[in-house]
Amino acid sequence: MLLFPILSIDIYYPSRLLSYWTPANIVISPINQHIFMVDMSFNRVLHLSPEAIYISTLNLPIEQSKFYSPLKLTIDLAGYLYVATGAYSSLAMIYKYRTTNDQLIKNISLPFYVPTALTISPINGDIYVATTDTKDTSIYVLNKNGEQINKFNTSNFSPPLSQPTALTMDKTAERLYVADRNDSTTGRIFVINSQTGRQLQVYINSNIYRPTAVIVDVNLNVYVADMATNCIIALTSNGTLIRTYTNSLYNPQGLTFAPYASLLLSDTLNNRLVLFDVISAKVLQIYSSHDPVLIAPRLVALLNSGDIYVNSLTDDIAYNILKKLTITNSSANVTQIINPKPHFGFPVGLALDTKNQIYVTDADIPYGYIHMFASNGTEIGRIYTNNPPLKNPHGIATDLQGNLYVADSGNVRVIKLLINGTIIQNYQTTPPLQYVYDVKHIVPDRVIGLILSNDEDTPGLAELFLTYFQINQFTYLQSLTLFDIGPHLWENIIQNMVELKNLHSFFYTQPSRTNSWISDITGNDIGQLDSRLFNIYVDIVKHISSVATQLKSLATKFELNDSTTQFIYPLTQLKRLVLEIEGSNISINQLEEMMSNLPRLKHLILIANCNRDVVNGQRWQMILQHLITFNFMFYLSVSLESQDLDSFRTSFWLEEKHWFVACGRKNLYSVPHFYQTTADEDFQFPLCSTVSDNIIFYETINRLTLSSISNNTNHYFPHVQTLVSYNDYYILMSTINDTTCN
Structure with a gap:
């Protein structure tokens, strides 16, 4: 691996307008070397000068209330920019722009929903666009007028194309290169004939796991950006590794050639662009966004x-x-x-x-x-x-x-x-204060945190509050918490969240069956009501992901059924997720797909019914390498043995992350987070675990119940706070704060 040598590198902070950019797909105009970049933070296209100085934001004809797939870019030799995207409720589009004035000059309709990659023939201007719609993983070919002239069925590839993520062509336009994110342990790059779709070659390399961008030079050398291995891989035309480039890269997702034998890279989660020399690997320039001094200030x-x-x-x-x-x-x-x-x-x-x-x-x-x-x-x-x-x-x-x-x-x-x-x-006042402040004097656009509750301690207060205000009045709201909000308030709140552009944190809990808002509902209706709240979960999260683009923290649960194809939509700024999944079993492929939609996630708590394939520490290592904390409870349909945990006994799990796991009869879980906090005289350790010292299990116990004198005196619980005793015998209580005896 070749590290970038960094000597006297200037770092530019181009503009305050770019303080929160998260660069992804990137292209450079061959006419004036202007840079066009997808900003994942807001799913927008930024127009920058050759020095990465902000010029403008492209006006995309999309509806803010809809959820759109990530934008894909390409540019032709005449300098026209093509932007592909699709809403999950309508067919995808390609928008063509004149880059000299950012004018939209053409709309091209596509016969599918989600475009995943886009490129243009340098010879005749044909448009190649890939999709992974349900039962349609294909590459469509359009002429420059937007008319379909071909379609490559990629199921005939060997191995079959799984999830195309990037397209590019050589200078002769004879070869089309397809980056494929596969569900196996490695990704790959396909080379196909651009006219017939026939597979010519496939590059498989251990450094390619989740490729996000691919480009080809005049010598047919291939350069691949990989978001999992965090490097740029250079290969010869026959697939031999030339070198790998890295400089503490974090989730690189864009790559393009720049003038003077250099490459411009979107170092996505480092919020910067990196310009480096292809031959020497020397970093020439870093264009970085500036980290804010404060995050969600409130006091x-x-x-x-x-x-x-x-x-x-x-x-x-x-x-x-x-x-x-x-x-x-x-x-x-x-x-x-x-x-x-x-x-x-x-x-x-x-x-x-x-x-x-x-x-x-x-x-x-x-x-x-x-x-x-x-x-x-x-x-x-x-x-x-x-x-x-x-x-x-x-x-x-x-x-x-x-x-x-x-x-x-x-x-x-x-x-x-x-x-x-x-x-x-x-x-205190008579009548009692409804709030400790008078809500009628609240100025909504000065509020950054809001908690609405209709629980047993605050019945009717949320409804009273919403008689004075609508949620969309709180345009600078950063944190919203909902406790036991009934459906008559819930749907109105969610629908009006479209205006909350600054929302960073959103938390809600399922309604309680004891609250006043269901007091007049019969028992039969309650089950139906709960079911309805579960059923609208996917629509709610989809809506949140489109309107709360700056969301940083989310805690929720939902019920998975066999028809659920996606349950976490792209939340590019989310850093903390607490997720409980009920219902059907979930596979590691589904969980990996979920993680790909959360590129900045740092802290994850996950509870779910799972397939046996989640018992794979090596696969999790590739998926979760950038997490700081990961705590899980996986309920399984099979029993585990000690050797099943071997893949969780690597240096990554035990030394680098200090993540320890244990298993019960039919579950796998993190310790100490999900280990029991109560014990009795029959206390036993887990069936198997990856910890080296069992003291960790003693230290989690804070409540001890004794109903008979135990012959086992080898246990010591240093943090017991509550003791419940059902017999008359003496107990030494040096660390016990609360005792109940019967």
Whole structure:
């Protein structure tokens, strides 16, 4: 493997308009060397100068309310740009643009739904477009007027074409090169006759696993970008490996020739373009988007010095932190980071006292509390209240004497308290506050976080709130949480999410059967109602993926049936997913397809009924190599033995990721995340596991039940908090906080 030598490389930040670009498919005009790039963040086409300076965004005639397949680009020798895409509810289109003024000059209809690759003949302008529609994995050939003149049936290839991802042609237009993402352990590149579709050659190389782009030079050398192995592979015309190029690439998805024997690469998940010399592999230029200082900021407080404290998510969207910013006329520099242990739950209020001591309300579940930090960022304590405890505390303020005022939302009150948690005064109104703030004075376009609940503690409040506002009024909303929302509110909310262009986080739970909104429904209707909510799941997620393009976190569950072909649609910015799949068994191929739609995912929790093929640690390694955390519970129809876990005992699982697994009678799961938290005198270890020290199983137990004296005294549970005893005998309780005896 040849690393890019990096010497004196300038990094350009082309434009603030490109701060969040995620480059994918890319082409360069042969007329003026202008760059045209697909930005996955918004499924748009950007027009850049040869120096990658932003010029314009192409006006695509697509409906914002529909979900479209990823855009595919190609450009002809006359400099005309072709853009292919398709909505899952309508036939695909190719749009032809004049690149000198970005004018749309032609629409070409296609006889299928999802175009996956596109190229143009350099000789006669014929258009080649690939598709993987159901039962139709083919390559269509159109003349330059858009009329179909041929169709290559790829089932006759050896091996058969599986999922074409990229097309290109040599300079004579005699050979068509097809990159194929296969379901086996390797991808491949087919070479076919461009007139007859007859297979001429196939390149299979261990470095090619998930090819995303392919180009050919004048000597018929082939260059392949691969999103799984994170490198560029160069092959001779007979398939011999020349070299591989890498420079900490992350999911490269676009590749094109640039002037002076150079290649321009879309390093997609590093949010940059890389220009490098083909011969020397020297990096010539890096064009990068600029990472934001803050992610989903919600709280802010001003210091006497003019600095501010503000919350932000971490770069991997794992949890909240506080950042202190020093502001100048041209920049905001982070001068302090506050990251308590344990981490913040859900910080929602921030205040400073006269000594610059920091107070942060945390609306953690089930009860809230207040963090206290010294001015240097050290946590010096947490404030709790009793009778009742804080519940969902929001706003907080301090007076000159150091007293705190807290909007205790869950208890519909405002309280004044000392820093030791003693409540001095309880402010309540008659009638009681519906909210701890007056909703009629909310300015929707200033709200970035919203929680709507119709559960037992807040019956009717969501409906009351929506009599004042519509969801689409909250145009800057970044986080939306729905608890127990009934169908009369649910569908209206989902349909209006199309306006929420800044939504980063969306969470919902299935409705509870005990809430007031179903109190007048008969028992027979309840099952039908639940079924309907399950049945509209796919439409909901499809809609979310098209309207919430910046979604970072999603937690949901659904019921899989045999007719479900896709259940996670492309969410290119999603970094955290909690997914529970009920119903039919799911295969590893389906899960890999799901992961291909989540290119930036970092944290995954997955619960599902699965086929036996998920017991394959090597396959998972290829799929999940960029995840930070992965916790799963797979329910199987077969029993496993210790040797079945051998593929999970590699250095990748045990040393690099520290991901450990165990199996029960008919399940496979992550430990300690999904290991039991309760034990009795018959406690046993899992049937088999990949851990080297069984202490990990003891440490998860926090509740111990004893109904008889056990002869087994070899177990030690260091973290038991609750003991339930059904016999009269003495027990040493050095670490037990709560005891129940009968």
